């Protein structure tokens with residue numbers, strides 16, 4: 001038998017083990033190719049050229065993708081090698097030299113890798129169009145979708161994955177050369193045996209793990225702007241370390257305590273779940289930590305970007321209650337109104353007279369530029385504002401939540417305004433987290449009664465900082481009409497002037513967040529598949545290792561259902577605990593990231609997390625089915 | 638046998654056949670076995686390698702299904718039982734001692750022994766009581782919290798025996814329980830099995846290659862090529878005398894190395 005025969009034979013025999021590894025390789029190649037294709041696509045290039053942040057987002061995402069693909073390939077290869085270590089030992093036992101065995105495995109690896117590369121690129125080319133359509137749809141690009149096979153993307157993919165094949169081959173050679181025959185034969189029955197550890201020290205470290213996580217959580221809720229970077233690093237560090245300790249010590253300690261209390265009366269379910277888990281905790285702590293962190297990252301990324309996308313409209317509206325505004329420019333307003341009428345666009349027009357002045361808010365030393373807005377006029381235009389009493393003011397600020405400053409204004413507070421003949425002190429009753437007028441109008445926004453504003457207007461001394469501003473506001477209910485109006489509005493904006501309008505602003509956000517959500521979902525998918533597959537591979541290996549136990553249990557008279565009960569409990573632990581902790585991490589991360597958003601993000605976050613959990617659990621179901629097959633067939637082998 | 642009038646039948650196999658392989662290549666391993674085991678008997682099964690001993694044991698112990706024939710255990714026809722019923726039956730009524738122990742690596746000695754009653758609703762106190770009785774008979778009381786990898790082969794086999802007995806089965810099946818033990822450990826274990834058989838009245842069926850081991854039995858059944866070749870009853874004979882008889886039959890039967898002792 002030649003070496004080649006042997007390769008073909010072993011590949012055929014191992015196809016059951018291979019197909020998953022192979023599929024995982026194809027998948028990562030395919031997705032990588034799709035990503036590179038999008039990167040080189042003309043339509044995306046055009047969009048990217050228009051905004052530097054797209055470019056950066058794509059670059060960062062590409063790097064993350066590469067990172068996860070490499071980690072995943074290494075991990076999968078490692079698990080795969082471990083599963084086959086007995087086979088590697090047998091080859092050496094029947095007289096093949098290490099060199100020959102290494103060559104055999106490397107050739108296999110290259111064949112597999114090249115096959116995956118080819119299939120991945122072909123498959124990727126097929127689905128790239130779909131992804132491009134999704135992307136362009138998300139960013140609201142209206143043009144024709146036209147995509148051709150991208151040679152650049154193919155070359156990039158080939159280079160990256162060839163390197164990956166080389167690296168995994170090196171990993172294979174090292175495994176063959178660095179392990180003795182005995183180690184190879186024992187690799188799949190290498191159960192650790194939990195020793196009675198010093199329970200006090202374990203308990204202390206166990207509590208420390210939890211404390212670190214709690215510390216990270218609480219710090220994430222009170223990060224301040226000055227020490228943001230340091231705080232973020234501290235949060236990350238303490239939660240990651242805490243998570244590791246949780247898996248490595250806390251849970252083992254908990255298990256040990258539970259088991260000790262059972263005093264031998266473990267019951268079948270625990271015998272199939274708790275006991276084998278305890279014996280693998282050391283080996284599994286790393287991967288469970290990795291999976292928890294990856295899950296947390298993915299969940300946060302997806303939840304935040306989906307929330308941004310989902311809330312784009314509401315957030316823009318909160319900052320810009322009016323669609324169009326002219327500031328102290330009645331001629332332009334008049335002409336704009338005429339044009340709108342001519343174009344048959346129905347609109348609500350309302351001129352609003354406001355007063356800009358300097359005032360002392362709260363106990364602060366300096367004075368702030370304040371924009372007093374008359375509640376009656378705002379209401380007349382249909383804006384929902386509270387009508388304050390005489391002598392009261394209400395603070396409107398869409399960005400209030402994004403303010404990380406520790407010395408925040410408290411409500412109720414006071415506002416002091418100096419004027420001719422004395423000082424008027426207004427009671428600042430409350431803060432409303434939205435704008436009363438578009439954000440581009442300067443000054444902090446305070447809504448007061450019309451009479452109060454007029455009263456103050458009379459008393460103000462003539463100065464630069466005191467100013468009466470007349471705003472001509474427009475609201476257009478129909479979205480298409482609004483888009484048309486936005487075009488008409490264009491020509492009133494003179495060079496260097498900043499006159500944003502709702503429609504354009506909203507479209508801009510949508511485009512930016514569309515890219516975000518696309519990249520997040522894309523990466524999330526890859527992360528999810530990587531973590532799911534790693535867990536699945538690991539559990540497959542464990543299931544094989546435990547086959548003899550299941551056989552014995554079946555012989556002793558436990559039926560498949562009894563044993564599966566225990567296995568489901570074990571899978572629940574393996575899958576649900578990292579997910580639950582990851583989820584908890586991400587909830588706190590999302591909470592910290594809430595400063596980016598104005599609207600409430602509970603709903604979009606929950607939707608994104610729900611989708612993630614759903615796909616994640618598909619892997620758990622797959623794994624449980626695999627176990628079921630093993631348990632069912634246990635008596636027959 | 639004058640005993641048969643007072644003892645009831647625990648197991649009754651009639652014309653049991655078992656074949657392996659595909660339609661084109663059938664290998665008949667058991668070729669019509671008739672066997673009746675009475676309550677409280679200690680039956681040995683001997684025969685050359687490949688004669689079908691393990692197969693017979695598995696079929697009788699409901700781990701495997703016969704191709705043909707009927708098996709009644711305590712007058713229940715196990716052929717008519719569904720898989721789930723069989724499992725329950727095994728768990729309740731039967732005990733197993735395997736040649737290679739088959740202990741669960743991740744469980745301690747105590748946890749392993751208590752496995753068969755882990756689904757039952759026996760009170761914890763009673764379980765403890767039961768556990769103490771059995772482990773003291775087997776002499777493994779001190780090992781309760783050790784893992785299988787920390788104890789010797791003989792101790793493992795005794796643990797396996799403890800697991801086979803903890804739920805007070807009506808019948809215990811043992812496949813070469815002494816196969817991996819030295820003669821001292823082997824005779825210890827056999828002595829305990831004999832004790833349990835006599836004092837607790839547990840019916841035992843044991844497959845063995847070893848004439849010394851089978852000399853502990855009341856009766857030895859010799860298998861050859863899937864049929865019962867001969868049977869020997871110990872009666873009132875001493876163990877030594879019975880051992881000689883067994884050697885004689887084995888010499889005729891051939892196959893196994895007679896000069897083991």
Ligand SMILES: Nc1ncnc2c1ncn2[C@@H]1O[C@H](COP(=O)(O)OP(=O)(O)OP(=O)(O)O)[C@@H](O)[C@H]1O
Nearest residue numbers: 657658664666684685686687688689690691692693
């Ligand atoms: N699952 C199986 N599939 C096919 N043939 C089998 C199977 N199990 C056993 N056999 C065959 O049945 C015959 C009897 O096997 P069995 O294991 O019962 O022998 P044994 O008497 O226990 O031998 P030993 O003393 O070596 O343990 C052998 O020829 C074996 O090849």
Ligand SMILES: [Mg+2]
Nearest residue numbers: 690691692812
């Ligand atoms: Mg056998």
